[in-house]
Every structure is written in structure tokens, then in C-alpha cells.
Amino acid sequence: MMITAATPLLNVAEINRSIGFYRFLGFEVVVRTLSDLDDEPVWAMLQAGDGDSKIRLMLAVHGGVSHEERRMRPSFAGLVWYLESDDVAGMFDALNDAGFKPEPVTELEDGTHQFFVRDPDGYEIAVTGPNGYAVG
Incomplete structure (x- = not known):
């Protein structure tokens, strides 16, 4: 048994803004989940590369909490x-x-x-x- 892939999940304040940034790094949205309340994305899977060199990244809304506020929590890890x-x-x-x-x-x-x-x-x-x- 061995690990065959790793996909980080980043909690972000605004998914669409983050998607825009990660597009500059070659990522594209492959699937997203929309909020029932306002049709805004609350989760997205991004992918870069193809064939055997696929890299995936997940983005999730963290209740609009800023990165600075999350850093103050005891569970924060850089x-x-x-x-x-x-x-x-x-x-x-x-x-x-x-x-x-x-x-x-x-x-x-x-x-x-x-x-x-x-x-x-x-x-x-x-x-x-x-x-x-x-x-x-």
C-alpha cells in the first residue's frame, strides 16, 4: 500500500478570487459546489497538468473568515x-x-x-x- 496522490484543501475567503489567482499557475476548475442560498461557489476542485502529471487543489469557503483571523486560532498551521x-x-x-x-x-x-x-x-x-x- 502506498500513497498515490496528495490534494491540499485551502480554506479561502472568496473562492472566485482564489480561482483567478491559481489560474495564473495553470490550474482550471474541474468541479465546484454552489451554495443553496446564492449560487456562489462554496467548494471547488482545481487541476493542473494532464496524463500522469495531474496536480489537484481544493478550495473551500471558510465562513468568510480571513487568513489573519485563522492564524490566531490554536489549530493554525503555516x-x-x-x-x-x-x-x-x-x-x-x-x-x-x-x-x-x-x-x-x-x-x-x-x-x-x-x-x-x-x-x-x-x-x-x-x-x-x-x-x-x-x-x-
């Missing part, structure tokens, strides 16, 4: 989600052009390039891969 890309520089440009203000790309000792960016709810995303503009 998260840095590392995503690999074959075009770090292109991903950086797309996020920067969209106003998400990623941190500069740095080159690690092994030649890998990476940068960090926060999604609309404050979750930290690291984008890493073989190419990019090394600023550091």
Missing part, C-alpha cells in the same frame, strides 16, 4: 506549497504583470530557480524549476 514549473521566469512575469507582487527570483546552490508569492488569502506559494531570472 503552509508553504512548493510547485514545480518548467518556466519559472514566465510564471514570475505572469504573476507580476497581474499585480500579485512575487518576490524576486533567486538561484539556489543546485542551480534551481525559485520565487515566492502569496495567494489572495495569504498562503505562501513557492514556484521552483530549472530556469528563471536570478536576481539574488
